[in-house]
Amino acid sequence: MDDNLKAIQRAQAETAIKRLKDHSFETSWFETKEEALQYLKESILHGSSIGVGGSMTLEEMGVIAWLTGNPDYAFLDRYHTDDREKIFHESMNADVYLMSSNAVTLDGCLYNVDGTGNRVAALIYGPKKVYVLCGTNKLVNDVDSAVKRVKEIAAPANNVRLHKDNPCATLGSCMNCMRPTTICNQFVLTRRSGTPNRIHVILINESLGY
């Protein structure tokens, strides 16, 4: 991302952060993914149990590599298990949950679409602390734009990533399928952090994930 675009994204992030704070979210801002990762390393207490939602942002930030096999934490590792469902349930009671969001609106809301629903369940009523890590590519004007972003970018790209034979994977945009293989079962709009500061949105001035 060039410096001019970064300046615009920074200004948009400032707007989003003001509104997110109004909605009782905790917020942080970093220019780079390395700074954001360092912040997590310094913020999460050693010995904490940590669950994660499926996320290209977490992969690209190096979060998964940091946690895998890390003796300082009880990582509920969804990527190396014979029983992923058990990990998903245990993650609901973890000390900390890490995830991204499909979109963050400039008026201070999160919007997520899930297939299994483990990620949005953890966001809504899971761990006492949830960190939501998002590149500025996830910023959109409002909820309508968030829905559009998921239909035109996030969901089709995730279908390709997951090798799903759903129409969006070949047509490039959502066809509102009702196939058993759809990854779009739960549409969740999070307007506020019901428990103040439980949900901590970390915005990063890079393009991360879809």
Ligand code: SF4
């Ligand atoms: S509803 Fe179906 S077509 Fe639309 S994005 Fe989801 S999986 Fe793709």
